[in-house]
Amino acid sequence: MGTTVGFDLDMTLIDPRPGMVAVMNALGEEAGLPLDGEHFASNLGPPLDMVLRDFGAPAERIPGLVARFRELYPEIVVPATIALPGAHAALEAVRRAGGRIVVVTGKYGPNADKHIKALGLEVDVLVGELWATGKAVALREHGAKAYAGDHLGDVRGALAAGVTPIGVTTGPCSRAELAAEGAEVIFDSLEEFPGWFSAFGAPEPVR
Template sequence: MIALFDLDGTLTDPKVGITRSIQYALERLHRPVLEADSLTWMIGPPLIDGFTRLLGGPEDAPEAVRLYRERYSEVGLFENEVYPGIPNLLDRLKGQGIRLLVATSKPHVYARRIVEHFGLLPSFAAVYGSELDNRNADKRDLIRHILDLEGFEPRDAIMIGDREHDAIGARANGLTPIGVTWGYGSREELLKAGVARLVDTPAALEAPIRELIGSTPLRAAGA
């Protein structure tokens, strides 16, 4: 039994660190610096895609990512907090013999530092993320990579996340997705992407995880 967890917007709330680092990159590029609340749509998707959209094209996106990481790698990754109820949930799931993995589009060199910093690392068998050259930033590629390395059957696993990318990546690889509503994706976004369940609190996650692991991938919620 395997449960893959997204990081940003699912295990932790990274708004402050991510938005301040985006603002830093915009300032260094001499672009208008937007308010934090207007940048939260960039939390979750691959960073290069977000900057390409934000800057109106791909020309300056690689440099924006470099500048973002200049701040994020030293300061921003710790401007973050664990959602209430997550540590207890992870302890209960691990105690039931469920193998827990982190699956994030964030580079794994940052993701592991975050998970370790906030005391969550003992709950996870492994932390998977993208590479700094953007390999595996797409959740479809990342989950395929995890399947290749871990060797489990897709039907024995679920993917838990707050954005459509988590659900799309899961379904592309035969996993059942659960959407959580305390992050940065809307209920409409998650339902459209095909989540099997929508969950509103960490405490409410345990039951659908236990129900769905090992089941044939179900129809999307509301389908």
């Protein structure tokens, strides 16, 4: 039986920032609210309702704003998104070793699935709308042994699940921040993942 590895999506496997800037600015213009697309795209990770609340959106408008964001998203963000360096190779390393791949993301599941299909990312399970320690539920359910992500919330999720926390510095958090949060392994990008996984995912010797 191979090793199951979990991966975050935004800024771990994919870079959606140009589209994120555009969609948040479009939403703000349409809604007449001061939504900052650049700030949003530079700090991806937290749930959208939390982001909108931090931007000062009225609480009663947030459900409608979230719904509209999700409507605008596929045409604006998906075509402008690219896979990050090493993303395909990291997934292939797990698959080649007989393992399974679980993507656990705070993103709305149907839109996350559009990214995965558009970029040809081969994953076994996709779980959306989980953030920080909430990700532990899916990681435990699917038997993950490690979880890779770019945000401090991803490290917290891995630790809560009792799996190896892997940090990547492709997102908003520095190596020092990820280490302080408890990441056991830190990569500059997923290009470093296959070499590390060749030892981590190796079967234990028969005794």
